[in-house]
Amino acid sequence: MTERDMMLKKIGTLKFAVTDIDLFLDTHPGDAAMLKKREEYESQLEPLITQFEAQFGPLTKCENDANTWAWVKDPWPWDTEG
Template identity: 40%
Template sequence: MNKIRYQKLQEIQTLEFTLVELNLYLDTHPNDQKALREYNTYGKQLQKSRAQYEAMYGPLCNFGMSLSQYPFKWVEEPWPWDM
């Protein structure tokens, strides 16, 4: 597999993990402004990273969660979970 592709996917997974943890924390500490700022900052980073990945390698999700270029890219392998 392409090393850059793998690194980009790892970056996305790291951001997703961070956001899950911050989300869980904010569930019990909804007034923590610093945590909320971090959550929003990481969320923007994730959106940017996902857009970059999908522009280079195709969609990360199907069923309308990610748009596709022509021809339909979802059928191209490897799929994100296969890496």
């Protein structure tokens, strides 16, 4: 597994955790422990996304400021081995 793949997996894991906690907090808005956990995951996610985009380019079209088409640069997920 490449460094890029490992970073994408970590980003996906953290994004899933934040989204899952958001859904939980919709029904349990006063749960201080989960609010703290969400902030912890979010604080890990933001620098990881910044690092990924600095090394490999934007994750989504919306993240792209400089070049409108940079987000479609190779390799596509199906172009990599394994």
